[in-house]
Every structure is written in structure tokens, then in C-alpha cells.
Amino acid sequence: MALSRIVALLQRHLYLYKRSLARLMEIFYWPLLDLLVWGYVTVYLAQMPGALPFVAAFLLGAMILWDILYRSQQGISISLLEEIWSRNLLNLFVSPLRPGEFLAAMMALSIFKLSTAAAVTVTLAWLIYSFDFFMMGLYLVPFVVNLVVLGWAIGIVTAALILRYGQKAEVLAWGLTFLFQPVSAVFYPVSVLPGWLQEIARYIPAAHVFEGMREVIAHGRVAEEHLLWAFALNGAYVAGSLIYFYHVFRSVRERGLLLRVGE
Template structure:
């Protein structure tokens, strides 16, 4: 009789999620370029927008530049973008290693695999984000952590959006192979102009505002500006964002499941790679 556990309970599930997190933690530990990359781009972005804000503050009189909405925007945008990238790259690592077939022969469920990708998404963002927020405080006197509990609401919503995108992209890569890999790097950028990261909603033309309001991150960035400029935490915006995120995440999970089954029908799990 096999010595492996067939337990389908919570502890067995957590153990499998933990195994996958461990697998990717080992990978990060073995590769300093991978770790460096997590810090490099967020730092470059933050410095560029930070110095732009310093320059604008000297030229204009607006409250916005003084309040740090640019740096706040860039840091929160990075949570969304890097969160999605962390999710998708962790998934792509399995494709690049041609390890997905191995994994899918183990008792690891797709939902557990996805849970491990979420954990790694948070881990990878944290590795880059913490040092960058410290640098933002040092260089520009901008204390993101000063947003307090509001930051938890912002982060939760941005992570949910990033996972929805990551899940959908991973499903496409699973079904259509690494030819769909470029979506992992580019799909989030579609949100950048639409979600009002650096400017308020009213900047957009009317018809585009409707599109923008259908996207959860818009409410987060509007909420950030309300907090920084008016010192008001808009709970109503966070609830709307959460409701939209729940809907988008459910849709992405459904799409991932369908694409996973389609890849099993097409034999794509046997031909992972280019």
C-alpha cells in the first residue's frame, strides 16, 4: 500500500499549497537575478515619478503635487502590476521548467495551485515593495504606510484585481502555450490609462468614465486621492471595488477552469513549452 496520504481535508490541502510555495521560495533563493528584478523596476519607477513630482512641485502650486499623489499612484499601481506579474511569472516558471505535467500528476488540485500562486504573488511584491517604500520615505518624505488601515483596503482590492488578471492569463497560457506569454507582461497595462492611476476620473471623457467605473482599481486610486488630498477614507469606494473584484475574480476562476479542462482535452499539458 502506498505510503502517501489521500487525505482531502484542509491540512492536506494546506500542505500541498505549502509545498508549491516552498518550491518557488527555493527558486527565488537560488537565483539572485530573480530577487534583484523584484526590487529593480519598482525602484526605478518610484524614483522617476518622485523626481517628476519634485520638479512639478517647484513649477506649480497644486496641492496634488505636494500631497504625493504621483508617488502614491506609482506605488499602488506597482502593487497591482507586480502582483499580477508575480502570479503570472510564478505560473510561467512551471512552464519554462516544463514541470506542469509533473505537478498535474500529483494530488495537487488546480485550486491549490492557484492558491500557491496568490501566496507567491504577495511574497514577490513584498520583497520589492518594502525596500521601495522605505526609499520613497528617504528620498521624497512620502510615507505610504502613513495611510494606515486604508492601505489594507487598497492592497486587498489591488491584489484581487491582479489575481483575476493573472488567473485569466495563466489559463490562456495553459491552453495556448507560451505563445500567449506576452499577455502576462502587457495585459495589466490596458488598465493604466483607464483606472485613473495618476489623474482623477473627471479627466477622462464621459463615455470613457463609464468604462473606468466598471474597473475595480479606479475606486482604489480615487480613494487614495481622497485620502491624500482631503484626508477622507472613502469606504463606499472600497466596497464598490470589492464587489467588482468579486465578480471579476469569479469570472477569471471560471475561465481558468474551462481553459484548464480544454488544455486537458487538447493534450496541451503534454506539450508544455514553445
């Protein structure tokens, strides 16, 4: 891996964000709207007689953490689409750039994007709703790490599908993460799901993170089992996504799709 090539791609995307108000808005716009809608829903629910304890923290914490996962995935898939939209993909892959360097740059970019968005939402949640995101203390670190890594795994699979099927697959860049949402127990516990969905949720890293988040908020601790499951599953997800990406990349080179996607 050549650091300079990774930095070159990062530099290219940072230039883009420096100049494009629309792209900057994209980082802030949806998190802000989500925060306002979910925030006032939680205010309303908290005022109801017999309201669940910690409902505001559950929902706002979940919303912010879900956005981290979503931004992490988009950091990879939307960045690939940017190269396709600007007919720049072929320029990149006729250079010495390796596919692994491309992915590494996109991962670094996703950290920039999600950190920026999270900083805004966390601050606004505190200012508007007095919600302290850091109430989860050091548990936040494994939660965030697991969600970022899961977002990368989904982003890598999305990127592979876009390379294979071209722009007709670009809708996946916005939609694929949401396929995981119902079984990730983001806004409700796994226990409310029917048995067969609970079985699926056991193998979704995000479900363990959100279950853990609720435990921390309610009891100040988390069962280690959740964190271990999340890390182990994420290891498998990332390995699987990389194997799939490289397999697709080889196939794309054999079929000559890079030019068709990139032109």
C-alpha cells in the first residue's frame, strides 16, 4: 500500500467537499432532519403517562449511532459513484492505484464524513434536547467501532455491486444499509421480533450494538457477550465483503466492465 496514493484520493474528495455546498449539505441535512423529527417524537413520548424510562436516550442514541453506520457505508459507495459520475474511474485504474488503496482511501473518507456529521448531531442533541451522547462513557468506543466497520463491510459490497452492474445498481448506495435496519433492533429490542427474525438478528453485528446501547443506558453496563458477538461477526462480514469485492473486481476486469462503468 502506498500512503501517497491513498492521500491523493482523499485530497480529491476533500477538494470536492470544500467547493460543493450540495455535498456539504448532504452530510448535515439528513442527520439534522432526523434529529429534529426523532427528537420531538421522543419529547412527546416522554410526556405520555406511563412513558418508558430512558425513552429519549434510547431513541436519540439509536438515531445518532444508526447515522454513524449509514455514513460509514456511504463514505465508500457514494465516493465510488462520484468517480463514475465524473467519468474518472478509468483514469484511476490505469494508474498504479491498487483496489485495496482505493478502498482504504474511501474508508478514511468515511471516517471524515461520519465524524463531521456526528459532531453536528451530538452537539445539537445536547443543545436542543439536553441529550448527553457521552453518557455511555467508554462503551461508546466499541459501539462506534463496530458500526463503522459494519458500514464499511456493507459499503464494500455495495461498491462491488455498482462495479458489476453499473449505475443501475447505484440505488443500493442509499438503500442497502436499510435492509439491515429491521433486524438491527435500532429502535426496539430484539425480543419484540418474531422468533425467526430474532434468529437472523443474532447474526447482525448492529443488533448486538443496539442491544448493548440500551443496556448501558438502562443499567450502566453491557453484557460482554454482545460486544464479543459484534466484533466476531464484523470480522466475518469484513472478510466476506473483501473476498466478494476482489472476486467481483477480477470478474469486472475479465468482462471489460470497468470501461463501461467508468465512461
